[in-house]
Amino acid sequence: MNKPETPSEEKKSLNFIEQIIEEDLKNGKNQKRVHTRFPPEPNGYLHIGHAKSICLNFGLARQYNGKCNLRFDDTNPEKEETEYVESIKADIRWLGFEWDGEEMYASDYFDQLYEWAVKLIKEGKAYVDDQTPEEISKQRGTTKEPGKESPFRERSVEENLDLFEQMKNGAFESGSKVLRAKIDMASPNMLLRDPIMYRILNREHHRTGNKWHIYPMYDYAHGESDYIEGITHSLCTLEFEVHRPLYNWFLDQLAEGEYRPQQIEFARFNLGYTVMSKRKLLELVNEGYVAGWDDPRMPTITGIRRRGYPPAAIRRFSEIIGIAKRDNLQDVALLEHTVRESLNKTAPRVMAVLNPVKLVLTNYPEDKVEHVEIENNPEDEDAGTREMPFCRELYIERDDFMEDAPRKFFRMTPGKEVRLKAGYIVKCTEAIKDSDGNITEIHATYDPDSKSGSGTEASMRKVKGTLHWVSAQHAVDAEVRQYDRLFTVEEPTADKEKDYKEYINPESLEILKGCKVEPSLANAKPEDRFQFQRKGYFVADRYDHKPDKMVFNRTVPLRDTWAKVKKK
Numbered sequence: 001m002n003k004p005e006t007p008s009e010e011k012k013s014l015n016f017i018e019q020i021i022e023e024d025l026k027n028g029k030n031q032k033r034v035h036t037r038f039p040p041e042p043n044g045y046l047h048i049g050h051a052k053s054i055c056l057n058f059g060l061a062r063q064y065n066g067k068c069n070l071r072f073d074d075t076n077p078e079k080e081e082t083e084y085v086e087s088i089k090a091d092i093r094w095l096g097f098e099w100d101g102e103e104m105y106a107s108d109y110f111d112q113l114y115e116w117a118v119k120l121i122k123e124g125k126a127y128v129d130d131q132t133p134e135e136i137s138k139q140r141g142t143t144k145e146p147g148k149e150s151p152f153r154e155r156s157v158e159e160n161l162d163l164f165e166q167m168k169n170g171a172f173e174s175g176s177k178v179l180r181a182k183i184d185m186a187s188p189n190m191l192l193r194d195p196i197m198y199r200i201l202n203r204e205h206h207r208t209g210n211k212w213h214i215y216p217m218y219d220y221a222h223g224e225s226d227y228i229e230g231i232t233h234s235l236c237t238l239e240f241e242v243h244r245p246l247y248n249w250f251l252d253q254l255a256e257g258e259y260r261p262q263q264i265e266f267a268r269f270n271l272g273y274t275v276m277s278k279r280k281l282l283e284l285v286n287e288g289y290v291a292g293w294d295d296p297r298m299p300t301i302t303g304i305r306r307r308g309y310p311p312a313a314i315r316r317f318s319e320i321i322g323i324a325k326r327d328n329l330q331d332v333a334l335l336e337h338t339v340r341e342s343l344n345k346t347a348p349r350v351m352a353v354l355n356p357v358k359l360v361l362t363n364y365p366e367d368k369v370e371h372v373e374i375e376n377n378p379e380d381e382d383a384g385t386r387e388m389p390f391c392r393e394l395y396i397e398r399d400d401f402m403e404d405a406p407r408k409f410f411r412m413t414p415g416k417e418v419r420l421k422a423g424y425i426v427k428c429t430e431a432i433k434d435s436d437g438n439i440t441e442i443h444a445t446y447d448p449d450s451k452s453g454s455g456t457e458a459s460m461r462k463v464k465g466t467l468h469w470v471s472a473q474h475a476v477d478a479e480v481r482q483y484d485r486l487f488t489v490e491e492p493t494a495d496k497e498k499d500y501k502e503y504i505n506p507e508s509l510e511i512l513k514g515c516k517v518e519p520s521l522a523n524a525k526p527e528d529r530f531q532f533q534r535k536g537y538f539v540a541d542r543y544d545h546k547p548d549k550m551v552f553n554r555t556v557p558l559r560d561t562w563a564k565v566k567k568k
Contacts, residue, residue: 034066043079055318058097070099146186170213226261308539308555313342418465
């Protein structure tokens with residue numbers, strides 16, 4: 001997408017990253033290139049926070065006619081799997097983005113990174129340390145006290161080169177030695193106190209096999225990978241702000257020429273009524289609080305996809321919340337609002353009765369079946385109409401009937417009229433009960449002249465209640481999974497004295513069996529989205545929905561709390 005001409009008055013609304021890019025382009029920096037990257041670790045599934053970063057990196061590249069790389073930060077073979085690589089690629093494409101060229105990997109650069117590490121050793125800027133991680137940690141000092149130099153800091157260049165090569169070749173046990181950069185043990189920035197560049201891991205890598213026995217640390221590999229790829233704007237979340245001096249230090253030692261990638265930090269994305277920590281999400285999966293990484297209650301991209309969130313809504317939500325410089329908590333109601341906005345324009349309206357009770361029209365001919373015409377989506381003029389079968393026996397929602405109804409109950413009750421949507425006006429005459437007093441059937445009469453759209457005087461008669469329904473003879477059975485927020489409080493990790501899992505919502509999933517849906521839904525395919533009239537937005541489950549066993553997940557209910565908040 002070409003970069004639009006931006007009127008001067010609109011430039012004030014540019015976020016701070018766009019302002020930096022605009023200034024760089026104005027000054028001719030990096031040959032007026034914009035080249036971003038999305039650098040996930042292939043050690044888990046992406047969540048909606050990553051979706052924000054995806055939209056930012058790929059969106060800026062698209063906005064400024066630039067490029068965006070997908071680079072996997074695969075420097076820890078203990079946690080990485082090809083399964084995660086494939087899921088990440090699928091998530092990015094589902095969101096509507098495509099990376100430039102083939103996907104890239106930090107492991108593509110292991111040879112170059114090793115050569116640069118050797119260069120630093122030869123220049124006396126790196127050394128092999130035999131201390132344990134605990135000993136190194138103790139010697140780092142505190143924010144108020146300088147660190148202590150390692151007893152191995154002054155090893156000769158020759159000894160360091162020999163040991164580092166042996167480390168690479170697998171001569172030592174995992175964790176027995178590290179390579180550290182020699183910077184400043186008294187630096188106020190503790191990350192500059194001789195940071196670790198390489199550690200020994202005698203583990204097979206998912207791409208390089210057993211070639212390497214040492215693997216670079218993030219702070220060393222990341223900036224150099226950016227440099228190799230020609231990245232111009234390296235966008236990171238705010239916790240990496242303190243890492244930027246180290247990012248720049250490595251580049252200053254190793255980069256040639258004037259070109260340097262620039263690290264820019266933005267606020268991490270947090271969402272109410274969920275958790276975003278990979279560790280906590282893994283706990284929820286392993287301890288059985290959710291059915292897996294793709295559980296529709298999870299904030300993972302695969303989870304929200306299965307729940308029925310459209311990718312356009314995620315992109316729109318990312319645009320609305322913008323880019324901040326300080327961490328903030330986003331209201332989940334705003335996310336749900338954007339989902340409703342998107343689905344309202346695209347989702348067909350259908351009839352589904354989730355808690356059915358039979359309605360018998362006693363004066364309707366027993367063997368008659370007619371069809372009523374109903375619009376597919378009033379928000380889409382091109383969506384057209386469909387026909388639904390109508391007959392003597394129907395299903396309506398059980399809670400749409402009340403025997404002793406209060407004055408403002410405008411649904412079905414004895415002696416009062418309601419309209420069956422797109423059908424007739426009916427009047428309840430009695431409720432049939434079993435021996436325990438449970439209602440098994442509702443009887444009513446219909447006005448044959450009141451059919452919707454017939455143009456008769458009776459059809460234009462006003463009644464206060466309109467009910468959805470399905471034909472008992474033609475309805476299809478379905479399972480409906482009603483999902484709600486996973487936690488009962490907005491910030492489940494805010495109270496450090498409590499386990500966040502104590503706030504898990506016991507009603508976050510309700511499974512309804514024996515639901516009745518209109519016959520057109522027999523053709524629904526996995527991931528087809530619908531509005532169930534008066535109930536909410538639903539999606540055919542990505543994995544469990546089958547022609548002989550239909551399963552629908554509730555995406556969001558119809559009620560929009562965010563819109564009400566805005567109105568107030």
